[in-house]
Amino acid sequence: MDNSATLEQLKLAQKELQLQHEELEKCSQELRIAKKKLNNREKEKDESIKELNSNLEKMMYIICHKVRKSVANILGISVLLQTDTNLGTEDWKEMLSIIIKSAQSLNVATEELSKFIHFSKVDDDAIED
Known part of the structure; x- marks a missing residue:
């Protein structure tokens, strides 16, 4: 009877060990899935950073050119206005118009850069989350 009880306890312990083993296998599988998801997220984050850097380079090139x-x-016309004493009123008006257009272009370029920085910051915050 004593051996029978011990045998029964061993069988119960074996079943318990089998259930624990199955639970560990399940947890192990979940960890593998989580690791794959984390790796994919890291790859996506790296791609987003590369794309952001590429966009930044393109935007900086465009802004720099403008x-x-x-x-x-502005510098060229300023030198002409300063040195050429034979300029008439129409010449002054035309050059002033070019200076104004150039200043407006600078204003637009700085606004574009500001917007790009703002949107890049927003995207950057999203990448970090």
């Missing part, structure tokens, strides 16, 4: 062109226009 700014340089406008500044060159």
